Amino acid sequence: MSKTPDAGAAGTFDLDGETTVNRMGFGAMRLCGEGIIGRPDDEDEAREVVGHALDLGVDFVDTADSYGPGVSERLLREAGAPEDAVVATKAGLLRDDSGEWKPHADPDYVRNQVLVSKDRLGVDTIDLYQLHRPDPDTPFADSVAAFAELKDEGHVSHVGLSNVSVEQLDEAREQVDVATVQNDYNVANREHEDVLEACEDAGVGFIPYFPLAAGDLGDAAAPLAEIADEHDATERQVALAWLLGRSDVTLPIPGTSSVDHLKENVGAAELELSDDELARLTDAA
Numbered sequence: 070m071s072k073t074p075d076a077g078a079a080g081t082f083d084l085d086g087e088t089t090v091n092r093m094g095f096g097a098m099r100l101c102g103e104g105i106i107g108r109p110d111d112e113d114e115a116r117e118v119v120g121h122a123l124d125l126g127v128d129f130v131d132t133a134d135s136y137g138p139g140v141s142e143r144l145l146r147e148a149g150a151p152e153d154a155v156v157a158t159k160a161g162l163l164r165d166d167s168g169e170w171k172p173h174a175d176p177d178y179v180r181n182q183v184l185v186s187k188d189r190l191g192v193d194t195i196d197l198y199q200l201h202r203p204d205p206d207t208p209f210a211d212s213v214a215a216f217a218e219l220k221d222e223g224h225v226s227h228v229g230l231s232n233v234s235v236e237q238l239d240e241a242r243e244q245v246d247v248a249t250v251q252n253d254y255n256v257a258n259r260e261h262e263d264v265l266e267a268c269e270d271a272g273v274g275f276i277p278y279f280p281l282a283a284g285d286l287g288d289a290a291a292p293l294a295e296i297a298d299e300h301d302a303t304e305r306q307v308a309l310a311w312l313l314g315r316s317d318v319t320l321p322i323p324g325t326s327s328v329d330h331l332k333e334n335v336g337a338a339e340l341e342l343s344d345d346e347l348a349r350l351t352d353a354a
């Protein structure tokens with residue numbers, strides 16, 4: 070692999086016929102303090118990680134109003150991400166000091182949050198605005214309608230969903246063009262395989278969150294280690310390369326607070342696995 074990793078080596082995904090992003094993105098949740106609450110110990114270092122990601126060709130960055138809350142969006146703005154990358158943010162979860170994530174996606178709240186996120190990111194239009202999680206206390210159609218209206222009104226360019234089923238994706242697509250779906254998915258967890266397949270069929274981007282299983286790659290660990298050895302790569306790079314090879318619509322967003330880990334992760338963009346290696350990993354979970 071070359072010395073300077075290049076996110077562009079992962080190939081691109083076209084969000085709408087006009088907006089193309091490199092398929093190796095960056096997840097900005099880990100820029101916050103412990104438990105994804107408050108500031109990190111070193112804000113300069115957090116901004117440095119973002120700056121390095123942009124330098125390595127990352128042009129797709131995922132965040133949410135609830136990361137910090139507010140901290141991740143603010144740091145992205147301070148690091149210049151909204152100028153150089155498509156920034157995908159989200160609304161639909163409340164936080165408190167206990168670290169809990171509480172679904173809250175009634176239309177009034179979503180309409181409030183889009184204004185907050187626009188200001189924090191320093192943009193007139195949010196590139197990709199995602200419903201973070203369906204709210205059991207709000208009809209799903211009402212939450213989606215709020216996102217659709219925000220798109221019609223020009224507050225956001227694209228609408229995405231997160232933590233949804235195939236049925237919810239289908240329901241939402243009757244109300245609005247859905248650009249992306251973001252669900253928990255990695256080499257060790259295929260619970261949302263059906264959602265990935267639905268995204269492939271519809272040409273919708275699939276953003277696998279926890280792409281590194283937040284460090285626990287379970288039963289897939291043994292083949293990952295063998296394949297990593299064959300390529301002189303790391304297991305995490307192979308896990309990311311598997312996501313890129315699994316489908317043309319995947320947009321992995323590995324999250325890190327470390328420049329070294331960032332370089333390792335972006336380095337996976339140029340790791341090509343053979344059909345046999347992809348199959349061994351697919352069969353491992």
Ligand SMILES: NC(=O)c1ccc[n+]([C@@H]2O[C@H](COP(=O)([O-])OP(=O)(O)OC[C@H]3O[C@@H](n4cnc5c(N)ncnc54)[C@H](OP(=O)(O)O)[C@@H]3O)[C@@H](O)[C@H]2O)c1
Binds near residue numbers: 096281325
């Ligand atoms: N939509 C949702 O509900 C949802 C939920 C969770 C996450 N997300 C999004 O998905 C993104 C990715 O998820 P994630 O950050 O939770 O999980 P992840 O990418 O699977 O793993 C991140 C964890 O692995 C560590 N790590 C990353 N690269 C590493 C490397 N090369 N070597 C060793 N350790 C490494 C990180 O620690 P270090 O900081 O030490 O590198 C961090 O603890 C988030 O940033 C967020 O944007 C969305």
